[in-house]
Amino acid sequence: MPTCGGAAARRTGAEPPEPGPADPPEPRPCPRRRDGSAVSEQQVLLGTALTVVLAVGSQILASRLHVPSLIVLLPVGFTAGALTDVVHPDRLAPDFTPLVSLAVAVILYDAGLGLHLHQLEGEPRGVVTRLIVPGVLITWAACLGLAAALFDVPLTVAVMIGVILVVSGPTVVGPLLDHVRPTDRVRQILVWEGSLIDPIGGILGAVAFHVIVRTQAGQGFRFGMFFGSLAVGLAGGAIGVGLLWLALQWLRLGGTLGTLAQLAAVVAVSAGCDMLLDDTGLIAAIVMGMAAANLPGFDMPARHPFFETVVQLVIGLLFISISSTVAPKAVAPVLLPSLLLVAGLVLVVRPLVAFLATARTHLGFGERAFIGWMAPRGIVAASTAATFSATLVDDGLSGADEILPITFLVIVGTVLVYALTARPVAARLGVVRSARTRPLLVGGAPWVVDLALALRTAGLDVLMWAGLAEERRRIGQAGIELAPGELLAAATDPRARLEGVTAVLLCTDDDDFNALASVVVQDSVEGPVYRVGPPHDSGAVVAPYTGGTVLFGPAMVRNVLAEHHARGARFLVRPASEPRPAGCETLFRVRRNGLLEPVTEAGGAEPAEGDTLVLLGPPPAGAAGAIGGGGRR
Structure with missing residues (x-):
């Protein structure tokens, strides 16, 4: 009966020694093909390794070519089966x-x-x-x-x-x-x-x-x-x-x-x-x-x-294994x-x-x-x-x-x-989903609603959600699409995904909610999740330490944005090719293809020709405070 032999026999090619008193009475048999012929252990190891490498390598190549992996897996498996005699499932498994x-x-x-x-x-x-x-x-x-x-x-x-x-x-x-x-x-x-x-x-x-x-x-x-x-x-x-x-x-x-x-x-x-x-x-x-x-x-x-x-x-x-049998x-x-x-x-x-x-x-x-x-x-x-x-x-x-x-x-x-x-x-x-960012703004404070209007002016399809009836009424009066009540429940449900939303901006007055939601919602959205930064003297327990990309940098935190808006500062939408007005802070860049890129703590890319900027203008002359100033909660 053909056997795989011991390790020494595999390395040297020598015949297995004659059974001695302490040896097992019957050597271990090799795997066999469907036709009954034996397959050596080296062939099993080589075939298994090659199958795994081809399967993973084909999927990596497909991702680099931006094509479905099947387009690469099938011809690769077929070719491997034609060129080798080890990438065959019936030879690797009984x-x-x-x-x-x-x-x-x-x-x-x-x-x-x-x-x-x-x-x-x-x-x-x-x-x-x-x-x-x-x-x-x-x-x-x-x-x-x-x-x-x-x-x-x-x-x-x-x-x-x-x-x-x-x-x-x-x-x-x-x-x-x-x-x-x-x-x-x-x-x-x-x-x-x-x-x-x-x-x-x-x-x-x-x-x-x-x-x-x-x-x-x-x-x-x-x-x-x-x-x-x-x-x-x-x-x-x-x-x-x-x-x-x-x-x-x-x-x-x-x-x-x-x-x-x-x-x-x-x-x-x-x-x-x-x-x-x-x-x-x-x-x-x-x-x-x-x-x-x-x-x-x-x-x-x-x-x-x-x-x-x-x-x-x-x-x-x-797919590698099955196509290799053809x-x-x-x-x-x-x-x-x-x-x-x-x-x-x-x-x-x-x-x-x-x-x-x-x-x-x-x-x-x-x-x-x-x-x-x-x-x-x-x-x-x-x-x-x-x-x-x-x-x-x-x-x-x-x-x-x-x-x-x-x-x-x-x-x-x-x-x-x-x-x-x-x-x-x-x-x-006409059934391709737009490549333009579709942001969901969570929160209904006056400055958040005006920010949503500015993003809509920049050409984005904006969706908003708020929990309080007064905030929802404010969103409706502004003419912005209000997400259904169950949307945020779906967003925070770990089993669900938010269909059609490609970015989430968490801008509520509850900094701990923003921080926690930025972690939970991330797996439910086909895109990035951002949160507005908490005040520097905030009593929040979670917000200062939780992850999630923070919007606008350390100077433009939530209370600063709200105070400047209350003093008359407004959001402006300007082509990137025009000079930026004095005293304005850049908050977002809307690329020519509609992708939304906010300024974050890590900074942001420089605008290019055809981009649109969303800016926060200064408060009117005579108003107290200045852009980037502090403020208390």
């Missing part, structure tokens, strides 16, 4: 399929954590439902027909290809939307569709696979299999929610231990479900994620860096038909599904058209194809060896098409 299923479950759990029900109400919820329910059936039927017409495969293989290609996925849609930055409503619809359709597609793939296998064996079709799979997944999800509650609420595990407990719960529940019925663990994972994100009592942060790191690594490893000789015969299949999916099938799903809604033409231009295939399609095609090939099903290369080419084709065209298409359709 059975790669269960690991793929568990890894996808972790990805879907993370996606579920970002699905907040309050963000999807009214028409968008109906659109998502129609994209998933009739949309999946229409896409399946279209893919089945195209596959049967374009490829020389039997109907059973065409059915399998069709069910594999119905899925989209958050691992692809999310990065593409981050690159495009569409409007909030469009983003929510596409993210929800991608996250919910993956487990449904995985279940459909498992059902189709078992139907094909039972048909090959001369057995009948069980109609209850799909609903049984849903029941197992939902039951597993309920058990998983109980485990999460036990770990996060009863044991009060937080930080690293809380993240590890989540990871263990997801893996254990998904594995248990998959032991009962294939791919039911995907349903359980998405249910667990959505429950943790939406049920009261779970204190789930909006951002969890360790878990996000694990998910990103898993995504990279999966042999170049298997791609060449199906290349042209696969390109025609991609064209049919992108130009006909997806627009038709989006048109039907968004019919009779108040979505604009641009929103409806962009939804019809975003359906890339991702990790669930790849994992389903890799999982089931090998078994079907081993069972001798004609044409089953074409499932994986066809899926691989469709993934590459759809990702490339959407990645290269989504941004210009979104811009042409």
Whole structure:
């Protein structure tokens, strides 16, 4: 029996010594490929290291190129599989399929954590439902027909290809939307569709696979299999929610231990479900994620860096591993038909599904058209194809060896098409979110309201929030958009994110609130959070010591701004090209592209041609005090 041998044998190449009295009776065997041939320990180490390096390196390169990581991961994995014989999952693990299923479950759990029900109400919820329910059936039927017409495969293989290609996925849609930055409503619809359709597609793939296998064996079709799979997944999800509650609420595990407990719960529940019925663990994972994100009592942060790191690594490893299994000789015969299949999916099938799903809604033409231009295939399609095609090939099903290369080419084709065209298409359709800063000013003092008016004069879309009725009335009288009462609750809720707000300026009269909120809100905003500085003689307990970027520098603290405004000083908006009036202090620079850059304790960049300055003018002649003076609370 081939063995890996001891360390000395590996280093010297010598044969392992003959067993002695104290030696074990049987040496440790090497791992084996699917074909039964042995793999040396050196090959396992090299293959594992190379897979990790390629996965991480591809994602770093993609971030530098500002493209979705999939565009780099797939060709890198394919090339590594063609050029080496060590970057192959079946040579590194005895059975790669269960690991793929568990890894996808972790990805879907993370996606579920970002699905907040309050963000999807009214028409968008109906659109998502129609994209998933009739949309999946229409896409399946279209893919089945195209596959049967374009490829020389039997109907059973065409059915399998069709069910594999119905899925989209958050691992692809999310990065593409981050690159495009569409409007909030469009983003929510596409993210929800991608996250919910993956487990449904995985279940459909498992059902189709078992139907094909039972048909090959001369057995009948069980109609209850799909609903049984849903029941197992939902039951597993309920058990998983109980485990999460036990770990996060009863044991009060937080930080690293809380993240590890989540990871263990997801893996254990998904594995248990998959032991009962294939791919039911995907349903359980998405249910667990959505429950943790939406049920009261779970204190789930909006951002969890360790878990996000694990998910990103898993995504990279999966795509490198799966794409490495696609042999170049298997791609060449199906290349042209696969390109025609991609064209049919992108130009006909997806627009038709989006048109039907968004019919009779108040979505604009641009929103409806962009939804019809975003359906890339991702990790669930790849994992389903890799999982089931090998078994079907081993069972001798004609044409089953074409499932994986066809899926691989469709993934590459759809990702490339959407990645290269989504941004210009979104811009042409008018659904790109403005790159201009949209600040939220928290506070309703007179000087804060006038500051908001000045920022609006500088060309920014300003939003305000205040807690006191008098302050809210003052904001409304100034004609400034008043944020809903629950907005600040969402901002301070660690599970939520503020949609559409790209900067927060905390300017209330409570310095400790400003300081604490600057820390809590930071993870809920896609942009910086600033706070006005407390008075130098402030009795605040937290404000002098808490982090958060302080506005305007040490001289322009809150009470100084309020006193100068009360004495008649006003905010001025001037082009940077004009000379600054005497006695004025620069507070903000609004760049030509609409980005807001406040002056802080660290200073600020020099204004450039085309920028706009927001200044605080001096009090009128005869008023007591001077800009930058002190003052008491």
